[in-house]
Amino acid sequence: MLRALGFSRWAQPSPLRPLLVHQAKGKRALASHVMTPLPLSYAVLDGPSPQPPLVFLHGLFGSKTNFQSLAKMFVLQTGRKVLTVDARNHGSSPHSPLMSYKAMSADVQLLLQQLHLHKCVLIGHSMGGKTAMVLSLQRPELVERLVCVDISPSVTSTVTSFPAFVAAMQAVDIPRGLPRSTARRLAEEQLRSTVPEPTIRNFLLTNLVSSEDQFVWRVNLEAISHHLNEMMSFPDFQTSYTGPTLFLGGSKSEYISSNDYPEIERLFPQAEIQYVPDAGHWVHADQPQQFLAAVCNFLELSPP
Template identity: 60%
Template sequence: MSALCRLIQRGLLSCRPSCRLFPGQQDVCGVAPMVRAASSSSPVNLTYDVFDGKGESTPLVFLHGLFGSKSNFHSIAKSLVQRTGRKVLTVDARNHGNSPHSSELTYEAMTSDLKHLLAQLHIEKCVLIGHSMGGKTAMTTALTQRLVVVDISPSQTSTRTNFRYYIQAMQKLKISSDIPRSTARRMAEDQLRSLVKSHHKLSFLPQERSVRQFLLTNLVEQNGNYAWRVNLEAISAHLDDIMSFPNFNTVYDGPTLFLGGASSAYISSDDYPEIQRLFPNADIQYIPDASHWIHADKPLDFISSIISFLQS
């Protein structure tokens, strides 16, 4: 999904958000969620990484997609710092990476988290670059200076995904304790493949192995036990919210880039009317031979497209 750039009027605090990690405990299913509870009624303190540039231009803020983390964009961030001189931040969404867990997972909540982070960092202007879920978070954020949306549109996307089956499989996973990480990953991938295969024909598609490898980046080891660092319970409960998009009657008429993968179905011609309604100055581009994970499939083309947009 893609990204949005928001103008935050003034910063409130000058402290780095952080969260404390608590080891997950193995349950009857073998793989426990990591527990980092947070109140569902207030913004959470998102974890992030900063790549400092020497330039004075507005910083770039990357928002990852479902089951992703801030590390997804590290190599992209380093390249953009070198080529543009801008400061770049990569951010973990709530219930993902090292950010706190919360029972709430809506775009309104994630937008509140983002505003809270930017205010804490005294970032008054930025360019948000959001992929998939991160793109919808960016679009939901109020008026911004520039917006880049990566392979997602402001429309329903649940029919194009296979995540419901993977969530169910991840919740059923059983991994032995005190085994090497490489062995645990092989065991987990074998179980994911067999569990999803028994429920859904999409498990036979070649790209499903890449999806499994991506999901397994969330399998972490603590004290000999393996746990999911993402909040599977909250993601499962709010999957319909994540796959949908809030209703808006307002319009963002600033520069907007919708960057899709030519081999992906996440931005189709059916989505153009809604994109043009909400973002009348949107430019829709596709990167050849790229799937939903454009930044991983075609990193050089992805970076070039962002730089061209920033210079336009």
């Protein structure tokens, strides 16, 4: 059966050490290790502007390549530096059994610290949008502006098919030794009944990679499956982020509804909500030009 790709070189376990005799001490050490922020994989496109860079955070099953074309367009349009980032358990970033928004926020904070970025514009889609919200609420001084793409600070389990996608991907069975074209075709055939939309199937198949004569899922399905309910919810916050905020939804999507407006207003009192016509959940892929225009217009607005 197709297996999930294991830990990257950044997350290799340390050499074996003698067992800790004191059980409580061992538990504390394990918790400390698990909560350690991970060094994320990222790509940078430099721009001449001294203004804070744009940092793109992708959604579940995505990677930094989702925003590759748009990143170039944003550099040309705004002159700002643009970073595209792989979340933990996605793309080329390390795998970890822990999957929470506070952990992913800590990962991005570590990256900003490593790059000496004291201020940025966070642009997050879906899971990446929730990560961006958490970071903004935890460390508002790091965030010049916030853009949340087709996601709100609410429970999304009633509007998503992601649990079915995870189960379908875990059930895919590809024999060893097949060429890539054959392996991809077999995976696509096995996903078709659960994922009938070709664009979504192709998106999921971007995670199919070759490893040791076998095709595997690059995304860490085990960790995602274990924490999926947490990914569909949002942490409790009593603080707010008062910086300029844009919630940019797709007109054909249900991820940002009028039921979410009170919580958006409570946590993000300066937020505006817009919908891109003829766009579904993947707004930036469905209508890239309109997405680009909406974000650029938002960046040009004066602070309140």
